[in-house]
Amino acid sequence: MLPEEQELARLETDQATLEERVTSSELELETLKIELSQFQYRYYQGPGRLYAELDDWEARIAMVEAGMHPDDVDAQFRAQAAEEQARRSAEEAGMIEKSPLPPPEITPETKQAFRKAAKLMHPDRATTDAERERRNVMMAKVNRAYESGDLETIEKLIVEFGQDPEAIQGDDLGARMIKAIRRIAQLRSRAEEIDKQLSETRSHELYELMVTVQQAEALGSDPIGDLVQEILRQISERKIKLEMMTLTQDPIGKGLSA
Amino acid sequence: MTEYLPVVKSSQQLSTKIDTASTLLGRGLATIQNKQLTIADQDARYRKYRDTYDRITDYGWERRFNPELLSKTGKQFDLFSDEPVNALQPLIDQTIQLTDAFRQLKQLADEGYGKAYFIVARMYWGGQGVAKNVEKYNFFNKCAFQWLFNHRELIDSEIWRDLAYLYQNGLGTQQDDEQAFYWFRKSAESGNISAQGYLGWMYERGRGLKVDSEMAAFWYQNAAEQGHPTAQYYLGKMYQDGRGMDQEYTQSVFWYRKAAEQGQTQAQAHLGCAYAEGVGGLKRDYKQSAYWFQRAAELGYASAQLTLGDYYEYGRGVEQNNKKAAYWYQRAAEQGESISSISQGFLSDIIKNNPDIDLSNL
Numbered sequence: 240m241l242p243e244e245q246e247l248a249r250l251e252t253d254q255a256t257l258e259e260r261v262t263s264s265e266l267e268l269e270t271l272k273i274e275l276s277q278f279q280y281r282y283y284q285g286p287g288r289l290y291a292e293l294d295d296w297e298a299r300i301a302m303v304e305a306g307m308h309p310d311d312v313d314a315q316f317r318a319q320a321a322e323e324q325a326r327r328s329a330e331e332a333g334m335i336e337k338s339p340l341p342p343p344e345i346t347p348e349t350k351q352a353f354r355k356a357a358k359l360m361h362p363d364r365a366t367t368d369a370e371r372e373r374r375n376v377m378m379a380k381v382n383r384a385y386e387s388g389d390l391e392t393i394e395k396l397i398v399e400f401g402q403d404p405e406a407i408q409g410d411d412l413g414a415r416m417i418k419a420i421r422r423i424a425q426l427r428s429r430a431e432e433i434d435k436q437l438s439e440t441r442s443h444e445l446y447e448l449m450v451t452v453q454q455a456e457a458l459g460s461d462p463i464g465d466l467v468q469e470i471l472r473q474i475s476e477r478k479i480k481l482e483m484m485t486l487t488q489d490p491i492g493k494g495l496s497a
Numbered sequence: 498m499t500e501y502l503p504v505v506k507s508s509q510q511l512s513t514k515i516d517t518a519s520t521l522l523g524r525g526l527a528t529i530q531n532k533q534l535t536i537a538d539q540d541a542r543y544r545k546y547r548d549t550y551d552r553i554t555d556y557g558w559e560r561r562f563n564p565e566l567l568s569k570t571g572k573q574f575d576l577f578s579d580e581p582v583n584a585l586q587p588l589i590d591q592t593i594q595l596t597d598a599f600r601q602l603k604q605l606a607d608e609g610y611g612k613a614y615f616i617v618a619r620m621y622w623g624g625q626g627v628a629k630n631v632e633k634y635n636f637f638n639k640c641a642f643q644w645l646f647n648h649r650e651l652i653d654s655e656i657w658r659d660l661a662y663l664y665q666n667g668l669g670t671q672q673d674d675e676q677a678f679y680w681f682r683k684s685a686e687s688g689n690i691s692a693q694g695y696l697g698w699m700y701e702r703g704r705g706l707k708v709d710s711e712m713a714a715f716w717y718q719n720a721a722e723q724g725h726p727t728a729q730y731y732l733g734k735m736y737q738d739g740r741g742m743d744q745e746y747t748q749s750v751f752w753y754r755k756a757a758e759q760g761q762t763q764a765q766a767h768l769g770c771a772y773a774e775g776v777g778g779l780k781r782d783y784k785q786s787a788y789w790f791q792r793a794a795e796l797g798y799a800s801a802q803l804t805l806g807d808y809y810e811y812g813r814g815v816e817q818n819n820k821k822a823a824y825w826y827q828r829a830a831e832q833g834e835s836i837s838s839i840s841q842g843f844l845s846d847i848i849k850n851n852p853d854i855d856l857s858n859l
Contacts, residue, residue, distance in 0.1 A: 282525065290521045324520075331521050444522045451529055462529045469528060469609050472644070479639045483632070 243412050250419040257426040262357045264433040266350060271440055273345060273386060278449040283332055285463055289470040291325070291332040296477035298325035303484050345388050352393040356381045360400055363425050539610050546598040546605075547616055547655075550625070553591050553598075555761060556691035557619055557662075558727040561588070561797035584824070588797040592626070599626030606637070611648065614641035615659040618668070635669075642669030649680075654689035657681075661692065665704070674705030685716060693720035694728040701731070701740075710740045721752060726761035729753075733764060750777030757789060762798035765789045769804070773813075783814030794825060802829035803840050810847060819851045 240248070298321040305311075305318035360378050365371035377400055384392035440446060455462040551557070583589060599620050605613040618637030621630045645660040661680030664673045678699055684692035697716035700709045714735050720728035733752035736745045750771050756764030769789035775781030787808050793801030806825035809818045826844035830837050848854055 282522070286525045287521045290524060328521060444526060448522055448526045448529075451526060455529070466525055466528055472609050472611065475643055476640055479636060479643070483636060483639075 243416070247412060247416050247419065250416060250423065254419050254423050254426070257423060257430065258358060258361070261426050261430050261433070262354050262361075264430060264437070265357055266353055268433050268437055268440070269353075269382070269385060270345060270350070271437065275440070275443075275445055275449060278452070279445055282445075282448070282463070286466045286470060287332045289467060289474065291328040293470055293474050293477065294321070294325040294328040296474055296481065298322045300477060300481050300484065303481065307484075345385070346390065349385065349388055349390045349393065352390055352397070353381065353385045356393055356397050356400075359397060363422055363429070539605060539608065542601060543605055543610060543612055546601045549594060549598045550602070550616060550620075551691070553595055554623075554625060555726045555759075556694065557623075558694070559762070561762065585795060585797065585828070587795045591796070595620075595626030597626075603627075611644035612656070614644055615663070617641075638663065638669035640669075646670075652687075654684040654687045654692065657684035657687075658689050658692040658695070661695065665695075665699075674699070678705035685719075690720050690723050690725045690728075693717075693723075694725050694731070697728060697731065701735070710735070710742075713740075714742055721755070724759070726756045726759040726764070729756035729759075730761050730764040730767070733767065737767075746771075746777035750779060757792070760792075760796060762793040762796050762801060765793035765796075766798060766801045766804070769793070769801070783808075785814070787814030794828070797832075799829045799832040799837075799840075802826075802832075803843070806840070806843060810843070819847055820854055823847050823851070823854050 298318070301314075301318040301321035305314045308314045357378070360374050360381065362371050362374040362378060365374050377396060381393055381396055384396065452462050553559075599617070602613050602617050602620070606617045614637050618634055618641050620626050621634040621637060623629070641659070642663050645656055645663065648656055649660060657680045661677045661684060663669050664680065665677035666672065678696075681692045681696045681699060685696045693716050697713045697720065699705055700713035700716060702708065714732065717728045717732040717735065721732045729752045733749045733756065736742065736749035736752065738744070750768065753764045753768045753771065757768045766789070769786045771777050771779055772782045772786035772789065779785075787805070790801045790805045790808065794805045802825045806822045806829065807813070808815055809822035809825065811817065815821075823844060826840045826847065829840035830844055
């Protein structure tokens with residue numbers, strides 16, 4: 240082998256390794272986002288919604304208190320703050336409710352298919368704008384299919400894509416080396432960006448919450464269930480309190496036995 | 498021309514309100530993390546302090562604890578002194594323990610431990626470890642009823658007993674003797690001592706069913722044999738009155754003594770009476786009589802305090818002492834029950850005849 244040919248071989252190996260790594264990272268990031276959105280949906284359906292309800296009851300109580308003591312500035316202030324809080328919580332909880340249902344479980348087979356498709360159709364491999372465009376479109380379809388856990392569609396898309404027209408054949412050595420170098424640079428940059436996104440995602444409260452819950456569930460407890468119980472209990476207390484506040488003199492509970 | 502880097506876009510965007518620390522997520526996280534710390538020993542704490550309460554108040558039957566009483570005793574009590582400075586020391590000791598128990602149980606209720614609602618409510622009524630507070634009493638009774646009702650499927654005889662009690666007294670729900678009977682029986686049949694006592698009581702008075710003295714005695718016996726002081730007292734009383742069995746003074750005294758030794762004040766007073774009258778196989782003995790009335794009086798039992806005052810005034814079983822007589826009349830008068838007026842009468846008589854007794858110093 241000529242030294243240039245050796246160099247090209249080395250570059251193309253590097254490129255392949257990087258492609259592998261980037262694809263893995265893409266997968267990791269995408270999966271993480273899906274996991275988080277599934278968890279988010281689950282959380283807001285349960286505790287999230289209930290917190291909003293709890294804040295609503297708190298606001299109602301504060302309003303009644305403010306009504307009962309019109310001269311008390313603090314009471315008025317508290318009522319206002321409570322209403323604000325209730326509105327914010329309702330908004331936060333409501334916003335999530337309006338979003339579409341989360342995707343179903345992602346199987347290992349689906350993940351594998353995604354990797355295969357990503358490697359094949361990655362836009363970074365395109366050399367012309369038209370080809371890049373085609374690849375972008377295909378990749379977007381693959382992403383959507385992955386989010387829905389739709390293995391079948393991914394496989395269909397792979398077949399549809401057909402043979403890779405960009406498989407470098409017959410170009411001269413120099414051109415191939417340049418292409419390889421450029422692609423490596425792109426991939427490196429992409430890898431960095433994904434890493435950055437991953438660490439950003441992991442610093443969210445939602446992630447911390449999800450991990451805490453998963454760890455507890457692994458030990459056999461049910462933290463979401465417990466949390467729901469706890470909030471329900473608090474709501475129950477507020478309801479009773481409000482009921483007592485709005486009734487006129489509640490008759491004292493009857494005497495004691497013995 | 499810059500290379501275009503495709504971004505793998507997800508249609509599900511994360512909530513963009515990241516910087517404003519999602520309150521709903523943050524609250525959940527904080528609660529879950531805290532819960533993992535406190536939940537561990539909640540059961541143990543509840544059990545310990547509920548048992549303390551049950552022991553001192555005999556499952557809530559005793560209602561002697563009135564914190565207002567303490568402030569009127571006049572003398573300050575020194576916790577570290579050897580000699581009891583105050584004749585009501587036993588009552589004071591118990592009240593201090595109850596106050597401590599209340600704080601712990603209230604803490605549990607605040608942490609969301611549903612079982613604690615019932616006992617906290619109970620304490621708010623009787624001034625058992627905390628000042629009487631009708632509003633909180635009503636509030637916690639309602640919370641308790643909801644929680645107990647929602648958890649009635651759990652296999653827990655204490656939950657059933659507490660639920661039955663609420664039904665029986667119409668607390669947090671409509672009064673319903675039939676429901677009360679059902680839950681007391683369920684609890685009693687699974688061995689709950691306190692429920693057995695209450696069940697006997699319901700049979701005795703025909704609450705939620707026809708009066709049945711035999712069944713009453715049966716259940717009192719069950720509880721009594723397991724050491725339930727008030728059940729022992731009631732059993733003794735049934736023997737004394739001859740209900741559900743032949744009148745049997747010796748048996749009566751036997752059970753009174755058992756209860757009295759555990760600090761059941763009504764039994765102590767009845768035992769004192771038995772000694773004074775020389776019944777149930779006892780020889781008339783005023784000294785013994787005075788001893789038992791003293792025990793009951795020290796624990797705050799108004800009727801015994803009145804009698805003890807009488808004993809001191811006339812030197813029965815104790816050395817005559819007008820000052821002590823006045824002291825005990827005063828204690829009884831403060832209790833604000835029907836005893837009070839009688840006691841007031843005796844007190845003013847003795848003051849009239851003994852001007853050297855200083856009321857403010859009693």
